[in-house]
Amino acid sequence: MTKGAPESEKRMALSAAPYPAELEPALQNALAVLANIDAHYDEEREKLESWAGPKSIKERLSNQLAEAHRQEREPLVRRLAELHQRWMAATLFGRATIH
Helix, strand or coil: CCCCCCHHHHHHHHHCCCCCCCHHHHHHHHHHHHHHHHHHHHHHHHHHHHCCCCHHHHHHHHHHHHHHHHHHHHHHHHHHHHHHHHHHHHHHHCCCCCC
């Protein structure tokens, strides 16, 4: 883009996605699912914290809840890492594939 490029060309260059368009839906989906998982476990933690049960049981249930949360998030975090790697490869090397 030259210094004297038309305004429409400048706007297009500035608004161009920094990663391939086919990765955007996959990233958005993975982030939305991760947000839903986190919201669900936040709600469950709040319920557990407000429960008037014995401290020892609350601690055990809290640990179980944290482990279940970690296990449910783990595959999604790996998927996001994979998508990020593909995004970086596409950005740096100009190629990306969706699997």
